[in-house]
Amino acid sequence: MAVSVLAQTLKGSEIIKIGNEINELKRQGQNIANLTIGDFDPNIYPIPSELRDDIIEAYQANHTNYPPADGMLELRKQVSAFLERELRIQATPNEILIASGSRPLIYSVFLALVDPGDKVIYPAPSWNNNHYCHITGAQEIQIPTTAENNFLPKAADVAPHLKGATLLALCSPQNPTGTMFEQSDLEEICDLVIAENASRQRGEKPLYIMYDQIYAMLTFGKKHVDPVTLRPKLKDYVIYIDGISKCLAATGVRVGWGFGPEKVIAKMRSIVGHMGAWAPKAEQVATAKYIQNSEQVHNYLNIFKSRIQECLNTLYQGFQQLKSEGFAVDAIEPMGAIYLTVKADYTGKTTPEGEVLNTSADINFYLIKEAKVALVPFSAFGTDGNVNWFRASVGTSSLEDIQAMIPRIREALSKLK
Ligand SMILES: Cc1ncc(COP(=O)(O)O)c(C=O)c1O
Numbered sequence: 348m349a350v351s352v353l354a355q356t357l358k359g360s361e362i363i364k365i366g367n368e369i370n371e372l373k374r375q376g377q378n379i380a381n382l383t384i385g386d387f388d389p390n391i392y393p394i395p396s397e398l399r400d401d402i403i404e405a406y407q408a409n410h411t412n413y414p415p416a417d418g419m420l421e422l423r424k425q426v427s428a429f430l431e432r433e434l435r436i437q438a439t440p441n442e443i444l445i446a447s448g449s450r451p452l453i454y455s456v457f458l459a460l461v462d463p464g465d466k467v468i469y470p471a472p473s474w475n476n477n478h479y480c481h482i483t484g485a486q487e488i489q490i491p492t493t494a495e496n497n498f499l500p501k502a503a504d505v506a507p508h509l510k511g512a513t514l515l516a517l518c519s520p521q522n523p524t525g526t527m528f529e530q531s532d533l534e535e536i537c538d539l540v541i542a543e544n545a546s547r548q549r550g551e552k553p554l555y556i557m558y559d560q561i562y563a564m565l566t567f568g569k570k571h572v573d574p575v576t577l578r579p580k581l582k583d584y585v586i587y588i589d590g591i592s593k594c595l596a597a598t599g600v601r602v603g604w605g606f607g608p609e610k611v612i613a614k615m616r617s618i619v620g621h622m623g624a625w626a627p628k629a630e631q632v633a634t635a636k637y638i639q640n641s642e643q644v645h646n647y648l649n650i651f652k653s654r655i656q657e658c659l660n661t662l663y664q665g666f667q668q669l670k671s672e673g674f675a676v677d678a679i680e681p682m683g684a685i686y687l688t689v690k691a692d693y694t695g696k697t698t699p700e701g702e703v704l705n706t707s708a709d710i711n712f713y714l715i716k717e718a719k720v721a722l723v724p725f726s727a728f729g730t731d732g733n734v735n736w737f738r739a740s741v742g743t744s745s746l747e748d749i750q751a752m753i754p755r756i757r758e759a760l761s762k763l764k
Pocket residue numbers: 385447448449450451474518521522559561590592598602603
């Protein structure tokens with residue numbers, strides 16, 4: 348079938364391949380602990396009951412027609428108040444755009460700023476920037492990061508690439524690593540962006556930052572930092588991505604917000620409008636009502652976050668225990684989001700069936716078959732296949748499931764020669 352070059356060259360998702368393998372094993376009656384998806388099992392992590400009731404009430408009140416293109420004013424007002432109250436970030440309702448989750452916002456940032464051939468810089472591993480670069484024909488510059496730096500970029504890593512670049516895509520707390528920027532590291536990167544923009548000619552397109560903070564409310568004690576709060580001079584150059592998908596376990600509710608310079612937000616509004624990617628009106632009405640009640644939000648978050656943190660810590664401690672027993676594994680202490688970064692350094696080892704594990708994907712498939720635990724290798728997020736680090740997402744597993752994984756991983760790794 349003849350389709351566009353874009354469609355022909357879309358990259359398949361490695362996560363979907365892993366999902367297919369899991370489904371095949373499930374069909375054979377096996378029970379696989381699936382740590383691959385950045386989602387929640389709603390039976391383990393339901394959305395706040397008040398939000399659910401508010402959504403139902405909004406439908407009963409017939410909020411079923413088109414919402415305004417930039418989102419309902421009441422929601423934009425409440426988002427503005429929420430950002431100020433929770434994160435000390437200032438954004439007026441005119442600087443805020445509502446969409447059906449944060450993905451259309453990310454896509455519209457790319458479409459609003461990036462011309463074909465423009466340089467877009469982002470760290471590897473990172474989530475989905477490669478796909479948006481592909482769709483917009485951007486020249487993508489992936490910056491390798493290291494475990495020592497919690498897989499976040501440092502100023503020295505980005506500095507060589509900023510000349511002439513259009514967009515620097517950053518995320519904290521980061522998917523896939525669950526790690527967060529140190530204030531000084533982000534400050535140094537911000538200073539480079541300020542200097543780069545000061546060096547550009549009048550009328551030249553500036554360098555923008557897309558700052559994805561969709562996990563900002565899911566942190567475990569470490570302070571979330573953001574570019575404009577640290578460097579107010581950057582106000583005209585930073586577009587933030589945020590929303591309720593992760594912090595309220597509401598991935599299927601589809602309410603996201605982006606905010607930034609009004610001129611860019613206005614263009615993004617038109618693009619989101621052409622996509623028709625508005626958040627459903629009833630969900631907007633309900634979200635506005637829900638987030639204005641700070642006590643309600645915090646009651647939910649306190650319980651939700653402590654459960655997620657307990658799962659991440661259990662897995663982290665399990666990997667530390669295996670490491671202390673001499674296994675070639677490691678993990679980075681969880682800081683935020685729903686992810687743990689784990690290492691299983693087993694390339695070159697041979698399975699009991701005599702197969703040699705050549706890549707991180709091979710190690711992953713071995714763990715799926717032998718330990719019944721599915722992770723996602725960082726190669727799915729842009730690193731080389733020889734980087735033996737993986738993302739473990741805890742949103743669809745119970746604490747008991749997670750506790751039961753470690754002995755299975757131990758047994759599987761013991762069989763490798
Ligand atoms: C960093 C990051 N940004 C954005 C999204 C997309 O969120 P939404 O479901 O609101 O489109 C995800 C989802 O996994 C994510 O991890």
